[in-house]
Amino acid sequence: MRELIALDLSAGPAFLQALISVWEDGDAALPLDPKAPPAHNTAILGAMRPAAVVDAHGERHKLPGSLPVEDGDALVVLTSGTTGEPKGAVHTHQGIEYAAFCSSTAAGVIANSCWLACLPLSHVGGLSVVTRAVLTGTELQMLERADPQGIAEAQRQGATHVSLVPTLLGRIDPEPFHSILLGGAAIPIERPSNTIATYGMTESFGGVVYDGLALNGVEMRTTPDGLIELRSPT
Numbered sequence: 001m002r003e004l005i006a007l008d009l010s011a012g013p014a015f016l017q018a019l020i021s022v023w024e025d026g027d028a029a030l031p032l033d034p035k036a037p038p039a040h041n042t043a044i045l046g047a048m049r050p051a052a053v054v055d056a057h058g059e060r061h062k063l064p065g066s067l068p069v070e071d072g073d074a075l076v077v078l079t080s081g082t083t084g085e086p087k088g089a090v091h092t093h094q095g096i097e098y099a100a101f102c103s104s105t106a107a108g109v110i111a112n113s114c115w116l117a118c119l120p121l122s123h124v125g126g127l128s129v130v131t132r133a134v135l136t137g138t139e140l141q142m143l144e145r146a147d148p149q150g151i152a153e154a155q156r157q158g159a160t161h162v163s164l165v166p167t168l169l170g171r172i173d174p175e176p177f178h179s180i181l182l183g184g185a186a187i188p189i190e191r192p193s194n195t196i197a198t199y200g201m202t203e204s205f206g207g208v209v210y211d212g213l214a215l216n217g218v219e220m221r222t223t224p225d226g227l228i229e230l231r232s233p234t
Contacts, residue, residue: 001068002026002027002028002068002069002070002071002073003025003027003028003050003051003052003066003068003069004027004028004029004030004048004049004050004051004066004067004068004069004073004076005022005027005028005029005030005050005051005052005053005054005060006029006030006031006032006044006045006048006050006052006053006054006063007019007022007029007030007031007032007053007054008032008034008041008053008054008055008056009031009034009054009055009056009058010034010035010056010144011117011118011121011126011142011143011144012142012144013142014056014058015031015121015130015142016130016134016140016142017058018054018058019031019130019134020134023074023093026071027051027069028069028073028074028075028076028090029074029075029076030044030048030050030075030076030077030088031075031077031121031122031127032044032053032122033120033122034056036122044078044086045063047088048067048076048088049063049065049066049067050063050066051063051066052066069090070090072092072093072094073090073091073092073093074091074092074093074095074096075090075091075096075127075131076088076089076090076091077089077091077122077123077124077127077202077205078122078123078202079201079202079203080123080202089124089202089203089205091205095205095232096128096131096135096205097135098217098232098233099128099131099132099205099206099208099215100128100131100132100134100135100136101135101136102215102216102217102218103128103132103181103206103207103210103215104132104136104138105216106196106210106215106216107161107178107179107181107196107210108161108178108179109136109138109161109179112139112160113138113139113160113161113178114138114139114140114141114157114158114159114160114161115129115132115133115138115139115140115141115159115160115161115162116129116140116141116142116143116151116154116159116161116162117129117130117133117140117141117142117143117163118142118143118145118146118150118151118154118162118164119146119163119164119165119184123202124200124201124202124205124206125163125165125183125184125206126163128163128205128206129162129163130142139158141154141157141158141159146164146165146168148168148171148172151168151172152172152173155173155176155177159176159177160177160178160179161177161178161179161180161181162177162179162180162181163180163181163182163183163198164180164181164182165182165183165184165185166182166184166185166186166187166188166191167185169182169188169191169192169195174192174194174195175192175194177194178194179194179195179196180192180194180195180196181195181196181198181207181210182195182196182197182198183197183198183199183200183206183207196210196211197210197211197212198210204230204232208220208230208232209230214230215232217232217233218230218231218232219231219232
């Protein structure tokens with residue numbers, strides 16, 4: 001029986017090691033926000049019912065009343081809750097691998113590229129950077145928070161690609177990056193030429209439309225009542 005394992009870890013090597021360990025065991029991971037109030041994460045654990053939680057020291061603590069996951073499930077990611085209570089979106093290994101390679105191609109990732117993960121890993125905008133790097137074998141740097149000083153240092157250390165929210169653009173020097181994926185809020189019309197406006201959601205594991213064009217294999221249409229419908233091979 002496959003299990004869901006919660007990761008209550010900040011961005012860094014310990015998170016990466018724990019995530020890979022969960023996958024090697026055939027289980028699925030539920031990233032939490034370690035900076036959230038304890039009551040918030042307690043509520044999430046009660047709703048998602050993982051079998052265990054990995055704490056900041058890398059220790060695994062078993063939890064009662066867990067729910068199993070299906071073979072092939074890799075991640076459970078909480079939605080933003082904009083249409084109600086946050087829900088857990090389940091993503092398979094096949095799905096996140098397909099997303100990793102398609103988005104990397106669209107962002108111009110090459111052999112010596114380096115992703116910077118600086119958005120919260122409990123949300124798809126930050127987590128997808130990590131999975132993208134891991135699954136494509138691309139170098140990865142990680143920051144616990146997206147502060148301008150940390151981003152500048154990451155640039156000096158060779159970071160070439162990053163995902164950001166638009167409000168950060170005015171606080172950093174965007175020029176050293178090859179590509180900046182923007183999402184999570186309204187994107188300004190006037191923006192640097194190395195930025196890519198992305199559209200997606202937690203359920204699609206992040207951006208599936210880049211600068212108005214659907215990623216390879218993704219179908220997009222607008223219904224008569226104005227809804228946007230997406231479909232991909234996974």
